[in-house]
Amino acid sequence: MQILISEIKNWIYQASAIIKNEIKKNDLVIATKASRTDLVTNVDKMIQDFLIERIHRFDPAAKILGEENGQDKLTDFSGRVFVIDPIDGTMNFVLEKENFCIMIAVIEDNEEKLGFIYDVMKDVLLWGGPEVGVFKDEERLDSPEDLSLEESLIGMNSSIYRKNLYHLQDIVDRSMGVRMSGCAGVELINLMTGKRNAYISNLAPWDYAAGKVMLEKLGFKVTNIEGGPLKFSHRERVIAATPATFSAIEDCIR
């Protein structure tokens, strides 16, 4: 596993160098997918291709579940699967040139083994899993303090908040406030580093896979909004929270 970890870290740092170089060139090609604000750029595609090429050079039999280039469906999770999001937070990448992440998860025979979330412009890498623990760069992370809902900040998707789905505005009223960064990876890092105690959003498997494996190792609860397991098959409403805050949210929405 150490060899795999060090390979993946290398791919991520190489991918990050490509992204930073493309930012300098300043000739992004931007297209839309499902909606006017669902963006993809030539760099998303370039990075996904780069990661897949590296994965298959390392393990020709590995399967891929990834956001771009038609790799977004996978039904057979036997063997080794890499779940990848080449640029999570493409809108931020385009307009902010920061607050976007590279995310990779490794699943082996349906067991979630490793997660990697790299905040490219902050140069912060969260990585780990159930066997090795969770690290921020070289520093091992402990579980963050299990604050009550009343003491916590909550990251949330703007649409869920605005529509008051599942009475989630009441949850925000009981909390210390809501934050919206536009990037799942940034929010997942904020959870692991103790800056938020809950994150609620509408996420695809490549948005939550890397975070879930690390968060669970750190004692977080990660479920869909009904409290059931995430299915890795389609976009779902996801709650990730420390145990006390998770219970308070569950009590309020059910």
Added chain:
Amino acid sequence: MQILISEIKNWIYQASAIIKNEIKKNDLVIATKASRTDLVTNVDKMIQDFLIERIHRFDPAAKILGEENGQDKLTDFSGRVFVIDPIDGTMNFVLEKENFCIMIAVIEDNEEKLGFIYDVMKDVLLWGGPEVGVFKDEERLDSPEDLSLEESLIGMNSSIYRKNLYHLQDIVDRSMGVRMSGCAGVELINLMTGKRNAYISNLAPWDYAAGKVMLEKLGFKVTNIEGGPLKFSHRERVIAATPATFSAIEDCIR
């Protein structure tokens, strides 16, 4: 003016060192003000006292308008006035230990002369005014691109967004999306560095004074939500936006 600028920069960097040292000591004393989530800490007060001491050592006649310690009212703006927010984004300071700012504005005989916004943990200082221009650290900033509303991200206060005041949800629907950082200073820096084209929030004079003087130099429109001038006397709903986005917002809310 160069002497004043270099003095203020020194105070800000010294205040920042005090804050970072207090974060290390990890014994914050937290109290509430107007509401459960309106926080003030011993460090906010310590930094405001520090800044006022430096200001009065430099200019004993200077007047102060500041968030803490009962300095939050000023009616006579003759002479030189310093408008200060020792820690803008106290909630973030307490829970995130990042995304908070020190802000100082200088007004002379009712003319806004200088603004300073320092993102403490990112170590980025925006400073300047109508006579000297606007700088990010040592780099002179040009006016950011005047994107249309449809191409822009918008920073917004969660309460204004949720209540759909002035149909602002429609504005967000026409834009590229909404972001909420919990810190006016962070959002004002995001405007000046081209990461957002609009920011709409409910702000006190010490929240907007430093940003307003720099934003106007960069061609932004900064008004209250009715399109009138900011009064420096009380909390107001503020719009700050590039001209094209400002016009689109005005058309929508009036």
